[in-house]
Amino acid sequence: MSLKVYNSLSRKKEEFKPITKGHVGMYVCGPTVSGESHLGHARPYITFDIVNRYLLYLGYKVRYVRNITDAGHFEEEGREAEDKISKKAQLEKIEPMELVQKYTNLFHWAMKEFNILDPNIEPTATGHIVEQITMIEKIIEAGYAYVSNGSVYFDVKKYAATHDYGKLSGRVIEDLLETTRHLDGQDEKRDKADFALWKAAPPQHIMRWKSPWGEGFPGWHIECSAMATKYLGVEFDIHGGGMDLLFPHHESEIAQSTICNHHTPAKYWLHNNMITIGGKKMGKSYNNVIKLTEMFSGNHPLLTQAFTPMTVRFFILQTHYRSTQDFSSEALVAAEKGLKRLWEGYEVLQKLPGTSIRLPVTGNRQPAADKDLEAQCSKLLAELDDFMNDDFNTAKVLANFFEMVPFINGIKDGHISMDALSSNTFQLMKTSFKLWLEDILGLKNPKENNPVLNSVMELLIEIRKESRENKDFATSDKIRNQLNKAGILLKDKKNGNISWEIL
RNA sequence: GGUCCUGUGGCCGAGUGGCUAGGCAGAGCUCUGCAAAAGCUUCUACAUCGGUUCGAAUCCGGUCAGGACCUCCA
Incomplete structure (x- = not known):
């Protein structure tokens, strides 16, 4: 039996056939480093770590690209066209890149804790502004984007006339055009369904780059298209991410890349489902997230104790990646x-x-x-x-x-x-x-190994063994009870051996 | 409102037409100076109503309930 993967594009399981024999190119949407990662973020990275590891096991040479989103494309946050990262930076009075570095480091630390293999390339959005601008220019040249007040928008209506906008998400274009919501910059757009490729930066916006259309910052979807194209080519094997990215993010990626590269970017689109809490998706907007640092420390009202990264990894692997997990x-x-x-x-x-x-x-x-x-x-x-x-x-x-x-x-x-x-x-x-x-599966021994503690425990166990053999139960119980107070559990085996673990 | 998904035993969760999922908890037992731990065995299912079929948790339809996306989101 050969590998079959569920492709969100076709909505069924398909046999996996790489474009280039023996090689697999995989792009996964990485974290936005404007804040601390939470439990929900752990799922895609663990899921695609499994995909990566399994493909390697099958003998493929895998190029795994997972980006870091460190540039602003978070328009319309709280009805204000402001970049999340720079907004927070102003609050905390530090450089945006300082904030980005802090959360990137935290993210990398968490990935290590989860025993997730490093991607082969981890490109950052800020490091690929030039590529994004080039791509936008090509789309404008092709006639599928227009400039408006220093911003650039993708012309969804025009694209939909000849392409299937909605092929991935199942969205119906007519419905999208009728959206009644009022968003900032809406009047700049020809159609409500149009999405930004480039946003003009208001004066107070810290993160800004020069472009042919004035100073600004890239739109939400273009970074992934630009970086995936650069490192994996115009057509690659797998694109992964959370299901919540299906629309509009991945749908828009397809549209941009199709116009720019004349190819549907990825052959297989894999999406992991969400982690819920009390039946509700864990997410910023619901204010119900448990950060990874809180998971590992147990420092959260919903947690009865701390959980190790391996416990979390194992927990996630016990559920199929396309099911919601409560x-x-x-x-x-x-x-x-x-x-x-x-x-x-x-x-x-x-x-x-x-x-x-x-x-x-x-x-x-x-x-x-x-x-x-x-x-x-x-x-x-x-x-x-x-x-x-x-x-x-x-x-x-x-x-x-x-x-x-x-x-x-x-x-x-x-x-x-x-x-x-x-x-x-x-x-x-x-x-x-x-x-x-x-x-x-990338699991590791859940117990910590500390050589110093090991030798101390060996000594204590030896003493306890002797006292038990001499029926000196007062001593043996004392050792057991004191260790228990210190958080170490002794287990008497029937053959007389004693093992221990940290509670 | 539109599109889509889900509903499995106390809890978490596999499973797509006939064959024990599994884990945790519970119960019984074994081991044991005592205890703990561990091991072994084991009970409780398939939201609801109808249909298809020799046979359905699994396919089809209705109902009820919950959720996701349509806005930043993993």
């Missing part, structure tokens, strides 16, 4: 426990010695039940590729791994014979856990 502290707690159980199974597996009897397995050595186990295991392992090939179904992949955990524990506890699995299957299971959990 956030609650309870759901995160469940994810945390699930990940722990899965990871412990993985660690136990890596320590198991493997089948002792190498073969040749004479037919009757294994009882019938073990043949079932062998078959079950092989099936669970073989299905992994199919699940991912089916539009990246990480939830099913995880479910299969969970189903293998009891087998591992069974072998560890001796319920299941070490020889129940063939050497081949056992080894495959070992390598599959690592390959899938770590490399493809």
